[in-house]
Amino acid sequence: xxxxxxxxxxxxxxxxxxxxxxxxxxxxxxxxxxxxxxxxxxxxxxxxxxxxxxxxxxxxxxxxxxxxxxxxxxxxxxxxxxxxxxxxxxxxxxxxxxxxxxxxxxxxxxxxxxxxxxxxxxxxxxxxxxxxxxxxxxxxxxxxxxxxxxxxxxxxxxxxxxxxxxxxxxxxxxxxxxxxxxxxxxxxxxxxxxxxxxxxxxxxxxxxxxxxxxxxxxxxxxxxxxxxxxxxxxxxxxxxxxxxxxxxxxxxxxxxxxxxxxxxxxxxxxxxxxxxxxxxxxxxxxxxxxxxxxxxxxxxxxxxxxxxxxxxxxxxxxxxxxxxxxxxxxxxxxxxxxxxxxxxxxxxxxxxxxxxxxxxxxxxxxxxxxxxxxxxxx
Ligand code: SF4
Numbered sequence: 001x002x003x004x005x006x007x008x009x010x011x012x013x014x015x016x017x018x019x020x021x022x023x024x025x026x027x028x029x030x031x032x033x034x035x036x037x038x039x040x041x042x043x044x045x046x047x048x049x050x051x052x053x054x055x056x057x058x059x060x061x062x063x064x065x066x067x068x069x070x071x072x073x074x075x076x077x078x079x080x081x082x083x084x085x086x087x088x089x090x091x092x093x094x095x096x097x098x099x100x101x102x103x104x105x106x107x108x109x110x111x112x113x114x115x116x117x118x119x120x121x122x123x124x125x126x127x128x129x130x131x132x133x134x135x136x137x138x139x140x141x142x143x144x145x146x147x148x149x150x151x152x153x154x155x156x157x158x159x160x161x162x163x164x165x166x167x168x169x170x171x172x173x174x175x176x177x178x179x180x181x182x183x184x185x186x187x188x189x190x191x192x193x194x195x196x197x198x199x200x201x202x203x204x205x206x207x208x209x210x211x212x213x214x215x216x217x218x219x220x221x222x223x224x225x226x227x228x229x230x231x232x233x234x235x236x237x238x239x240x241x242x243x244x245x246x247x248x249x250x251x252x253x254x255x256x257x258x259x260x261x262x263x264x265x266x267x268x269x270x271x272x273x274x275x276x277x278x279x280x281x282x283x284x285x286x287x288x289x290x291x292x293x294x295x296x297x298x299x300x301x302x303x304x305x306x307x308x309x310x311x312x313x314x315x316x317x318x319x320x321x322x323x324x325x326x327x328x329x330x331x332x333x334x335x336x337x338x339x340x341x342x343x344x345x346x347x348x349x350x351x352x353x354x355x356x357x358x359x360x361x362x363x364x365x366x367x368x369x370x371x372x373x374x375x376x377x378x
Contacts (some may be wrong), residue, residue, distance in 0.1 A: 006022055006026060007026075007036050009027075009035060010040040011036070011040055012111065014281055020231045020232055020235055021068065021231075022229035023230075023234060023235065023280055023284070024228045024231040026280050026283075027276050028227055028276075029276055034229040034272065034275065037276065037279045038275060038306055038307045040279075040283065041278070041280070041282040041283050041308040042279075042282070042305075042306050042307060043281045044286040044366060046286075047276040049310070049345050050305060050308065050310055050311065050312060050335075050347065051346075051348070051349040052124040052314070052332070052335060052348060052349065053105045053315070053345075054101070054103045054104055054316070054317065054348060055103055055104075055105035055107045055314035055351070056095055056106055056318060057314075057315055057316055058091055058094070058095075058106060058109070059073070059109060059110055060085070060108055060135075060136065061083055061085050061086065061110045061131075061132070062084075062110070063076070063084065063114040064110075064112050064116075064156075065111070065113045065116050065194065066112055066190075066192065066193035066194065067188045067192035068189060068196065069187075069188040069190070069191075069192075069223070069262040069263040070189065070255060070256075070257075070258065070262075070263045071225060071261065072258045072261060077119040077120060078119070083118060084119060084120055085123045085124060085127075087352065088135075088138065088139050090148055091142075091143070092306060093145060095143060095147040095149050096146075096147060098318050099148040099149060101317045101318060102317075102378075103149055103316070103318070103352035104148065104150060104351070104373050104376070104377075105149060105150060105152055105350065106143050106149040106151045106152065107154070107314050107316075107351070107356065108151060108152070108153040108154065108192045110154075110155070111122055111156070111175075113132070113156065113157065113195065114132055115131045115132040127144060133162045136153060136155070137165055137166060137168070137169055139151075139368075140153065140169035140170055143169075144365065144366065144369060146362065148373070149377060150171045150366070151171065152171060152173065152174065152194060152216075152314075152351035152368065153166060153170050154173070155173070155175070156175060157175075157195045157200045157201060157204055158204065160211070163204070163207050164211055167213050168363060169225070170214065171214070171350070171352040171365075171366055172213065172214040172351050173214075173215060173216075174216030174249075175201065175204060175215075176217060176218045176219070176253070177201045177205065177217060177233060177236065178198075178201070178220045178221065179198065179225045179229060179233050179238045180198045180202070180229065180232045180233040181225045181232070182197070182198060183225075184224055187224050188224070188262050189223040189225075189263065198233075202240065205217055205237070206240055206243075208302070209243060209244025210240075212244075212246060212360055212361050213361070214246055214248045214353065214361055215246050215251075216247075216248060216249040216250075217237055217247060218237075218249075218251025218252060218253055218291070219233045219250075219252060219253070219277075220253045221253070221254055221255065221269050221273060221277055222254055222266075222267070222268050222269030222273065223255050223266075230277060234250075235284075237250060238284050238285065241288065246361075247285070247288050248287060248288065248352070248353040249290075249311060249353070250281055250285050250288055250289070250290055251291045251292075251293065252274065252277050252281055252291070253293055254268065254269050254273075254293075255268055256268060256296055271303070271365075274304065275303060275304070275307055276302075278290060278292055278304050279307040279308070281308075282307060282308025283308075289310055289311040290310060290311065291309060291313045292304040292309045293313055294312050294313070294315075294338075295327040295328060295329045296327050297325035298330060301330075301339050302341070305338075305339070305342055305344060311349075312335050315329055316329065317332070331345060332346075349377070350370060350373060357371065357374065
């Protein structure tokens with residue numbers, strides 16, 4: 001079959017079951033077929049709503065066991081400016097300010113397995129905790145009890161038991177797979193990042209599925225992978241979702257070269273690469289939201305809404321994106337303008353998608369609070 005015949009089948013609404021080779025071919029679509037690919041993908045979007053979540057970003061620690069070639073977040077534990085461990089009282093104070101701005105999601109993102117570092121472990125022990133997971137659990141519990149926000153934690157690679165413990169106090173969790181390519185473990189992108197081993201990351205996402213944790217994941221494109229590897233990454237996520245049904249959102253993130261990183265002079269993906277990847281992702285995940293980070297694509301983000309993307313992600317009225325500090329988030333009013341101009345509506349959502357707000361996914365305490373906050377959505 002040719003690319004054109006896949007697209008024709010999709011246009012005829014034939015059931016889509018694409019294998020890795022076919023996805024790779026679609027990721028190489030050219031000329032007018034790109035417009036047809038965008039159209040069939042955007043036809044899979046069954047809503048006019050483009051969603052976002054009002055969040056507050058909490059970098060619990062900037063120490064990380066990995067050293068990715070594109071990272072601007074991580075700091076060494078002996079860096080005088082490092083956040084070794086953000087204090088719980090400080091976090092709660094900041095969240096209480098953010099709730100005045102209507103934030104409902106406490107997005108807790110931090111370096112992976114930072115408690116392997118002796119300085120981090122020392123501070124944890126001084127606070128009475130043996131490891132990062134116990135501290136995070138305590139912080140999240142207090143967020144649930146004392147603020148109007150709901151925790152969503154991005155912990156990197158953690159064990160089944162750690163996920164199980166954190167599920168008690170998180171409405172959803174997340175971790176980018178980045179790429180299923182083992183080859184990248186030998187390249188500038190991931191050669192110093194044991195936690196970016198795709199086998200480990202897929203196991204975490206699989207464990208989250210076994211535990212019924214609503215999960216956000218995604219891929220980072222342009223870090224040296226080829227089209228076949230993008231296809232494999234999307235299929236791996238798709239297979240886990242088919243098995244467990246817990247993937248609520250897939251992020252298609254474009255690599256941005258940042259000063260003073262090992263990949264400072266590495267090429268960024270083209271707009272066409274993004275268009276084809278977002279379109280193919282929508283074809284594969286018609287029941288899952290597709291997000292393209294708007295801060296990384298300020299001048300081009302509307303085009304992705306025409307490829308089936310339907311979520312702007314977490315937007316903070318207060319904090320910068322600590323992971324991408326060079327790329328300012330658009331204001332919510334700008335996102336509204338971008339959406340309305342194309343005929344869509346901007347709609348606030350929680351950090352958990354509606355279909356997961358039930359007893360199958362949340363304990364009674366989280367469910368009650370989530371239902372209360374849902375009523376406050378604009
Ligand atoms: S990108 Fe994430 S995992 Fe990689 S070094 Fe930075 S903080 Fe660690």
